[in-house]
Amino acid sequence: MEYIAKIIQEERSENKRFWKYNFIDIRTKKIDCFYNNYRIPYNLNQVGKLVLLVSSKHQLKFYQSFEQDIEEEEEKALTLLEEDTNREVEVRDINLTKRVITFKKQQLFETINSLHKEGVKWKTIANSFHKTDRALRYFRQRINRPLQKAGRKLVIDDKTLDFLIDWLRIKDTAITLKEMADYLNGELEKKFSEPTIFRALKRKGITWKKATPHYLEQIPLLGNISELTDKVKLLPQSQIIALDECGFNLGEVSRYSWSFKGSRSFILKPGQKGFNHTLILCVRNVENQGVIGYKLIKNEMGEKKKKDKKEKDKETKKGTTAVDFYEFIKNINLPTNDKHYLLLDNARIHHATKAFQKLGLPTIKELMLSKNIEPLYLVSYSPQLNPVEKIFNIIRHNIEKRRPRIFEELKSAVDKEMERLNKEDLTKFFRICLNYFD
Numbered sequence: 001m002e003y004i005a006k007i008i009q010e011e012r013s014e015n016k017r018f019w020k021y022n023f024i025d026i027r028t029k030k031i032d033c034f035y036n037n038y039r040i041p042y043n044l045n046q047v048g049k050l051v052l053l054v055s056s057k058h059q060l061k062f063y064q065s066f067e068q069d070i071e072e073e074e075e076k077a078l079t080l081l082e083e084d085t086n087r088e089v090e091v092r093d094i095n096l097t098k099r100v101i102t103f104k105k106q107q108l109f110e111t112i113n114s115l116h117k118e119g120v121k122w123k124t125i126a127n128s129f130h131k132t133d134r135a136l137r138y139f140r141q142r143i144n145r146p147l148q149k150a151g152r153k154l155v156i157d158d159k160t161l162d163f164l165i166d167w168l169r170i171k172d173t174a175i176t177l178k179e180m181a182d183y184l185n186g187e188l189e190k191k192f193s194e195p196t197i198f199r200a201l202k203r204k205g206i207t208w209k210k211a212t213p214h215y216l217e218q219i220p221l222l223g224n225i226s227e228l229t230d231k232v233k234l235l236p237q238s239q240i241i242a243l244d245e246c247g248f249n250l251g252e253v254s255r256y257s258w259s260f261k262g263s264r265s266f267i268l269k270p271g272q273k274g275f276n277h278t279l280i281l282c283v284r285n286v287e288n289q290g291v292i293g294y295k296l297i298k299n300e301m302g303e304k305k306k307k308d309k310k311e312k313d314k315e316t317k318k319g320t321t322a323v324d325f326y327e328f329i330k331n332i333n334l335p336t337n338d339k340h341y342l343l344l345d346n347a348r349i350h351h352a353t354k355a356f357q358k359l360g361l362p363t364i365k366e367l368m369l370s371k372n373i374e375p376l377y378l379v380s381y382s383p384q385l386n387p388v389e390k391i392f393n394i395i396r397h398n399i400e401k402r403r404p405r406i407f408e409e410l411k412s413a414v415d416k417e418m419e420r421l422n423k424e425d426l427t428k429f430f431r432i433c434l435n436y437f438d
Helices: 071-098 105-117 122-128 133-142 158-171 177-187 194-203 216-233 322-330 354-358 364-370 387-402 407-422 427-434
Strands: 002-012 019-025 030-036 048-054 061-067 240-248 277-284 291-297 340-344 373-377
Touching: 061 216, 105 122, 122 133, 158 177, 158 194, 177 194, 216 373, 216 427, 240 387, 277 322, 277 387, 277 407, 291 322, 291 407, 322 354, 322 364, 364 373, 387 407, 387 427
Parallel strands: 030 061, 240 340, 340 373
Antiparallel strands: 002 019, 002 048, 019 030, 048 061, 240 277, 277 291
8 A cells, every 4th residue: 555654753662673653644644653573764754655565454554665755746745734834833933922031151141241331230130140149150251161072072973874874774784884984985985984983873872783683574474473463362371382393412512712812712512513402392371380391302323324335224313203293292281171272383394294194193283183282383484473482592591501412411401491491480481472573
């Protein structure tokens, strides 16, 4: 849907993951809003052509494009806004007449001096301004010279800095300071050092930080994400469960270590990285005893190739298979007989059917229904909706600090983490995921 509009306000969601923009439709003079998962470049209160995608079910509007370099649309907008502008000017004139007139410092200084030249004593002038003569004398001494701001003088003015920030939003937020300096030198023929640009950006609250990647394919699916989260929020919260898989490698080492200044830091690591051992975890949206089940799957490396080509090698276990997932769902014991709703991603092992039909076994979906579990598959390219993903971030961090080197050490560390999770309130992870795109 297309609008001739201007953006009047922007704000971020409470979790700082989403942007909301308020705009005025010039044709209808109505105020509306749209959403986007990143901050868009635009000039405030400048009219342009706004293209939005409207969700049919929830009537939510999502950003597609906004072109402000359109002269014809600006002329139309000016004619439509001319009457409103005149009315605003009249209202402001009325309000200004009601305000108390105050002097600026320079005007007050000139007024005091003119009164003194006419023969009025300093004490009389001070009493008329409800000040002491000492305060008046101090004021006259300070006004003789302009005040200077503390700190460094500004090398980059606000206009140049706004020009750089607009280019940064359009181009790429991962651009280096060197590229920014070269761009300003080429466009404005002004040379700025990298530290100068860094301090100027910091003055505007822009810093270099670790970025959270978002999939480009997620943007057209925001309507589907909103429908799924709204559906889950209406379900009984204690009957919502979530499941996911995570890999652990016994050859991982820390990327940082202590060393003397001026010398290189070294750290020992195994020469063979080996396979990832998989942890399957299923949790429940409750405040206590939220771990429904977990399983650590050991992936073993097969024997090396033998000289006799006819002799077959032993089978090598690599990754989690559909059979592993089937056995995990089969052995899950739900805390109640009520119907539960399982949040899980669209991995192939979560949809496996043909492999079990050949074995004469029920499919994954049939097995879940037999255990009174309704699967709710997440929207593609949206791992932020799975609470287990956030739980894995904490588990991986705690286990990596223990530095397990054999499978038994890894299993012991996982068991301790599960004991800790059972004492923790897991509802916060579900709440964060369901409100991530609000």
